[in-house]
Amino acid sequence: MDRASLQRGSGRFRLLLLFLVLMMSAFGVSLMKGTVSIRPDEMIAAATGTGSGLHEQIFWNIRLPRTITGALVGANLAVSGAILQGIMRNPLADPHIIGISSGAGLVGVLVMLAFPAYSWLITPAAFLGAMGAAILIYILAWKQGIQPVRIILAGVAVSAFLSAGISALMILYSERVHGALVWLVGGLSARSWPEVSMLVPYTAIGLILAFLASRPLNLLLLGDDLARGLGLRVELTRLMMTAVAALLAASAVSVAGLLGFVGLIVPHAARLLIGSDYRFLLPASALLGAALITGSDTAARLLFAPAELPVGILMAALGAPFFLFLLRRMT
Amino acid sequence: MFSGTRQLSVKRGNVTVLDRLSLTIPRGKRLAIIGPNGAGKSTLLRVLAGIDRSYEGEVIIDGQNLRDLTRRQTARRIAFLPQGAAAPPDMTVRQIVTYGRYAHRAPWAIRTGQSDRKAVDNALTLTSMTDLQDRPMGALSGGERQRAFLALALAQEPAYLLLDEPTTYLDLAHQIAVMQIIRDLNSRLGMTVIMVLHDINHALQYADETAVLANHTIAAQGPSDQIIDTSSIASVFGVRAERFTGSGGRSVYVPVGLTSKANIDNKE
Numbered sequence A: 001m002d003r004a005s006l007q008r009g010s011g012r013f014r015l016l017l018l019f020l021v022l023m024m025s026a027f028g029v030s031l032m033k034g035t036v037s038i039r040p041d042e043m044i045a046a047a048t049g050t051g052s053g054l055h056e057q058i059f060w061n062i063r064l065p066r067t068i069t070g071a072l073v074g075a076n077l078a079v080s081g082a083i084l085q086g087i088m089r090n091p092l093a094d095p096h097i098i099g100i101s102s103g104a105g106l107v108g109v110l111v112m113l114a115f116p117a118y119s120w121l122i123t124p125a126a127f128l129g130a131m132g133a134a135i136l137i138y139i140l141a142w143k144q145g146i147q148p149v150r151i152i153l154a155g156v157a158v159s160a161f162l163s164a165g166i167s168a169l170m171i172l173y174s175e176r177v178h179g180a181l182v183w184l185v186g187g188l189s190a191r192s193w194p195e196v197s198m199l200v201p202y203t204a205i206g207l208i209l210a211f212l213a214s215r216p217l218n219l220l221l222l223g224d225d226l227a228r229g230l231g232l233r234v235e236l237t238r239l240m241m242t243a244v245a246a247l248l249a250a251s252a253v254s255v256a257g258l259l260g261f262v263g264l265i266v267p268h269a270a271r272l273l274i275g276s277d278y279r280f281l282l283p284a285s286a287l288l289g290a291a292l293i294t295g296s297d298t299a300a301r302l303l304f305a306p307a308e309l310p311v312g313i314l315m316a317a318l319g320a321p322f323f324l325f326l327l328r329r330m331t
Numbered sequence B: 001m002f003s004g005t006r007q008l009s010v011k012r013g014n015v016t017v018l019d020r021l022s023l024t025i026p027r028g029k030r031l032a033i034i035g036p037n038g039a040g041k042s043t044l045l046r047v048l049a050g051i052d053r054s055y056e057g058e059v060i061i062d063g064q065n066l067r068d069l070t071r072r073q074t075a076r077r078i079a080f081l082p083q084g085a086a087a088p089p090d091m092t093v094r095q096i097v098t099y100g101r102y103a104h105r106a107p108w109a110i111r112t113g114q115s116d117r118k119a120v121d122n123a124l125t126l127t128s129m130t131d132l133q134d135r136p137m138g139a140l141s142g143g144e145r146q147r148a149f150l151a152l153a154l155a156q157e158p159a160y161l162l163l164d165e166p167t168t169y170l171d172l173a174h175q176i177a178v179m180q181i182i183r184d185l186n187s188r189l190g191m192t193v194i195m196v197l198h199d200i201n202h203a204l205q206y207a208d209e210t211a212v213l214a215n216h217t218i219a220a221q222g223p224s225d226q227i228i229d230t231s232s233i234a235s236v237f238g239v240r241a242e243r244f245t246g247s248g249g250r251s252v253y254v255p256v257g258l259t260s261k262a263n264i265d266n267k268e
Helices: A003-032 A040-047 A053-087 A100-114 A116-141 A148-172 A174-185 A193-212 A214-220 A224-229 A234-256 A262-274 A278-303 A311-330 B041-048 B071-077 B093-104 B114-126 B142-155 B172-189 B200-206 B230-237
Strands: B004-012 B015-024 B030-034 B056-061 B078-081 B160-164 B192-196 B209-214 B217-223 B239-245 B251-258
Touching: A003 A040, A003 A053, A003 A262, A003 A278, A040 A053, A053 A193, A053 A214, A053 A234, A053 A262, A053 A278, A100 A116, A100 A148, A100 A174, A100 A234, A116 A148, A116 A234, A148 A174, A193 A214, A193 A234, A193 A278, A214 A224, A214 A234, A214 A278, A214 B093, A224 A234, A224 B078, A262 A278, A262 A311, A278 A311, B004 B041, B015 B041, B015 B217, B030 B041, B030 B172, B030 B200, B041 B078, B041 B160, B041 B192, B071 B078, B071 B093, B078 B142, B093 B114, B093 B142, B114 B142, B114 B172, B142 B160, B142 B172, B160 B172, B172 B192, B172 B200, B200 B251, B209 B230, B230 B239, B230 B251
Parallel strands: B030 B192, B030 B209, B078 B160, B160 B192
Antiparallel strands: B004 B015, B004 B056, B209 B217, B239 B251
């Protein structure tokens, strides 16, 4: 390789390193800050089992699992959005357009409101709902192969239909609606080790498959005809990568509720900073998504302490103006 | 070994695009496909490239049925440059050209091999893009971008190069530059070139053979200077043209008006 492209490559590696540092800082701050503040030395003591009982309790049972959950959720949603924006070739694509949110939302709210005794079912049921909606949209959009525009239109229609169901449930069970509302907004409070162990396999499988598919994803950026001519099986790639994106987002949403904007904004920001090459875009999205959610969750905990704001509200409040900023930059 | 089509038909719903079309591809030569808008030129090229597989009849490449080849096998033999190809503006020329090697190695391969790098270098040299290889695609002029895409196709090391109106949107100098590169590739590497052209004079000057596509089938095929004359231009395009003799006795046609039976509304 020649010098210029080497420099370019190492510049992007340096950026990835920077994002890693950013993510770890957000992670560290999230571990220390909250209703009870823990100093770095106290945290190390708690982590190694030589700290105070209270600190150990907070560190191991509350902060660490919650922060890991936040990081995994953020990485999943951001990578899912980065994949979808590429394969749909639409800058507005995010996990919502393949029905992830409405599918998970309807089933999650149904369990929460109609079968409150089975609340432990919420996570697996929401996951099935999300995947079910994604599959339904894919089938509806199929007509001798898949056109991105058809997926997006089918996604809008199915989401509207499922959202009507969510509204109906909330009106029918209006006396229990509070818990459902909090979940629909999306948050990380009281998420602990069960959520982490639910997320880890999906994150691991999803991220590995996504990274292995960097090159096919890059080829798709050249358009269907050119990609086909280069030897890519375009329909198969699009189907498989939609499945990977659905898996990542569905697992995140089933654990944290309907967190918006992460899957839309983080990939855009990452692309702006590191370029559209998926070999760099995917890790950048994962790191920035993890940093954003852990950082925002910490802020959401502190802003109105001791009251906690669901991180989903903060995400929307931050995300909307940032999105407008991106829009102005692009046009 | 035969390359071409036998009884090739393509339908879109109830509309016939190509009707029992038989074309012989002259191996090692440059074949131009000309015809009015809507005659099905792009469809024919996409079918020949293996991009569009919803056809009836047979497409044969070197004696082998195109349907029996996988996408990757096809890509190692046939390179296809669609009209108006686009790439992310921040990707460099070299990176784009490297994608030409996709079918030559495992899809998940991260590193480029020695033979891949040589093929990419070669493709850049042949298109005079070596000096521009680290430029982002967005910083190139239209002609440079088209040369980059040509290099991408060459990196596939194909036996067949299929081009859909390669000079569209280019100014005169870049049109000639691109056509000269294509001519060189054919004469130096023996690559078979099939190109859809909209300029009759380009077909005359740069193609050994011309196939005229009209009424969903091949109306005529043969040496360009025998196929193209004022009467064929009139009957195929509905255009009155005058013939001039350029240097070396080469014919040049200048359109001067529509024939009386030209029916523009029917085309497209």
